[in-house]
Amino acid sequence: MTGSPHVRRPATLASLAAELGVSRTTVSNAYNRPDQLSAPLREKVLEAARRLGYPGPDPVARSLRTRRAGAVGLLLTEALSYAFRDPVATGFLEGLALACEQAGQGLLLVPVSPEHADVAAVHQAGVDGFVVYSVSEDDPHFRAVLERPVPTVVCDQPVGVEGVDRVSVDDREGMRALGAHLTALGHRKIGVLCMRLGPQRHDGPADLVRQENTSYPVQRERIGGLRDALVDAGVDWSAVPVVERFEHSPEAGASAARELLASYPDVTALVCTSDVLAIGALQHAAEAGIAVPDRLTITGFDGVPEAERVGLTTVRQPVRRKGQVAGELLLQRGERNKPKQIVLPTELVVGSTSGPATQTEKFFSGW
Template sequence: MPRSRQPRRQATLASLAAELNVSRTTVSNAYNRPDQLSVELRDRVLQAAKRRGYPGPDPVARSLRTRKAGAVGLLLTEALSYSFRDPAAMSFLAGLSESCEDAGQGLLLIPAGPGRDEVDAAAVVQQAGVDGFVVYSVADDDPYLAAVLERHIPIVVCDQPREIPGASLVGIDDRAAMRKVADYLIGLGHRDIGVLCMRLGRDRMDGVVSQERLKSPHFHVQRERIEGVRDAMVASDMDPLSLTVIERYVHTSQSGHSAAAEALATNPEITALVCTTDVLALGALDWARWQGIDVPGQLSITGFDGVDEALRESLTTVRQPQEEKGRRAGALLMSPSGSGVPIVEMLDTELLAGRTSGRIKG
């Protein structure tokens, strides 16, 4: 007798439960709550599912039923590719991923790169199937952040922006940490200091930063690190208005290279470059070597973050617990306070005096 060419109907949760003479809940638990079944029963369900080509419970149906997406959204201030190139961002991602793994949650990356408008932001954020957001170092005027706040789901901020109503925060005291760097340099005798910083706003800007721009940047972290240098100058009877600040829109070592050249062209008397990130500092260090400038004999260079490459170069820098920031942000998001009161966790930093800072020769 010829074999029927009628395709076999794909198994469903209900048909698999009927075949095994178990409840639908038992089949579902084999995938979602294996601790509720004996090893033997779970194996029997999974083997039958494999034999019948059953892929498991529909995650969309499950999310509709439980009203949980089973994923955390990470809102980034840069293009997605940046997260896999920038060493500090990579460390943060590693820590956050670890927290998600421990909680059995997925991780959805949402880049809030520059040049996007409110319509784009609202569409991306509203479509994100997540149960909460970690906001990683985003400008306070970013349209993606505004769209996230409209979702009215749990939020944990890392670094910036500060004072988001109802959001917990994980960060460091950027101002105090950079004040230690500047105090250290001033103690070595440096009186002419320049700062190389990441962008202070979402608008395109590359060049010398005016006093007016310093008053109202939208990136809290950069502002606070610059203010830390100014605090040290004031404490040492130096004029903070004499501080040369060079801003770069793109955060790369090449930006640090060009920014160092511009800083010394703007003020040839500079003897110390304070960089708000290690990436910029490593670029500045390359520029100094290219120019044949003795570091630290003629020019001291400092960074911020404590990334591996900076430590290998023995860069004077501030080491911050970037990976722990990610772990703590994830843990706070997935274990919200029962009191409903936002939690603020400020982590410790450490000044590392490396070989790129010293007293000026002669």
Template sequence: MTAQHAGQRIRRTATLASLAAELGVSRTTVSNAYNRPDQLSPQLRQRVLDTAKRLGYPGPDPVARSLRIRRAGAVGLLLTERLSYAFRDPGAVAFLEGLSLACEDARVGLLLVPAVEGASGTDPAVVARAAVDGFVVYSMPEGNEFLQTVLDRPVPTVVVDEPAGVDGVDFVGVDDRAAMIALARHLVDLGHRRVGVVSSAISPDATFGFASRDRQRAAGYHVVRNRLDGLRRSLEAVGVGWDDVPVMELPANDRQLAAQGAGKLLDAYPDRTAIVSITDIVALGVLDALSERGISVPAQMSVTGFDDVPDAALAHLTTVRQPLREKGRAAGELLLDTSERPAPRTRMLTADLVVRATTGPAPE
């Protein structure tokens, strides 16, 4: 080993104390150069930074600093799906963009925390250990163990979409029931009475088949339950019994699965004139199935979605537009708002019916 290599091996990285000694200043002065630059003159701060660079000082230890000030400088986003879902599902992508913008404004980071239950899922300890200053909980089913882990931590929390009504927790969402009522009235006004439904998972133990009335009532996902309830109310108002409305449940919010589910629905109920899809992704799969069978939309079958993701407009889909990006930003702003909170806050955003070319008068 050469002397040069030996010197490199035993060389020590500069520390805050050694840098302070080199400069002839206090350790507080060095720390302020990084953490409170307003406390130093521009000239002194630059001298500290230049010397630190020359000596190889990497800056204050972020872990030690977070322990000292009791802040992690990051927001945790709890997802009920695997991490890849956040970058694959267009609704989740838009929501994530809005939340990221709020974090950027506040100059904090964003940590994605998957919350997948089951033997092959995520360990709840991941949530308990996450170094964050608060959590945004995105669309979790009722009774989820990860949600309880979050609530057990002494950090602020905002729930988005579901479950609503968690004690002491801020909430951001839309009125899914009212939005679906508006969409269903549109179909009713067009004369549709023989309606079928293709739905994403109703509860975490999702099945692939027709969901019974009891399963619908016990739906663990409040958003799906409320959307189904809005449709039920509108149809019953014109004399259509809910038992006459088949609900095909999918194991996931997936376009290919939706096409398969729509095929099963059409095979069992060939007299349907309209298919209501609980999400746009599902609706796009329904359109795929109808195209494959040569069924004309909307002349022979009307199709609706919910969310208004970018591909919905490309498909000319009649749907409900909810402000997905604004929902993410609102959640971040509520979480990062450090003002006094005498009571949990609720921010309900507007969802609007968007009529396009996939709905028309019911065929004779």
């Protein structure tokens, strides 16, 4: 069926220029280089465009011409919803979005599964550079990013990648300070709940070999910092139980706490490598009638808003600032020749969930 002959076709750059009696360059500058026109002339062009239905330059054609997409890609090896559900990812995303906003750049989320090696999403992303958010050392999507001829900034991990900017915190020192706080309170029987140590699903105890061979340096450093503090206090690290969870959620933290305490009921402190896991551990303690901190100390790492609300003892890191710095590093990459490594500070926050170790009896039948 043919269209009505009375339907007016949208204006084009050429027809708009003819309507105004100006050059096509003038119309183009009104959108792409507004500093080249006086304010009254630009407003005249834009008003005529609205009246005639001219939508502006084709962004696809423009990107082909300028060879710039006008957007930063965030590689996230999780489901898309993770960026809006996980409080650390949300804080990081807010900071990154702020940096992009200030630079007039868009932000494209590139979520991929850590369990699948399909890198098509990375190859097809129309971006001018990538911020890689905390992926494993052997992640195929990260390798695909490095194959793209665009600048890249890594947040947290991997480490030691040549020619790539990186922003992080000193995870090891942060956790060492937390461990020293616990040993000063007399804790020697300590259990650990950690985030995933590998790209393939594993839920359960993580032995020494798995701890050392993890492809996630952040977890390696956080566990290592705690180990340093406990060894300094005379604790045999090989006797410290570590339970791993693939999913990062309060539910995972609760189930991990339940599993560890069932096997080690004399533990006096649970050290969680994230606040999210610690919040889950607190939920389990409440449900099981375990007094915190009188019977059991629980700590986290990250300093998310919910941790502050429940008074969690934790290590606070500046997640929003980390995202902003990552964006600034990427957007300023063309101004310098050498990559930069920026380490932001952490802060030990002693809340109401940590207290002195106590001698306990094994009468909690719910463990």
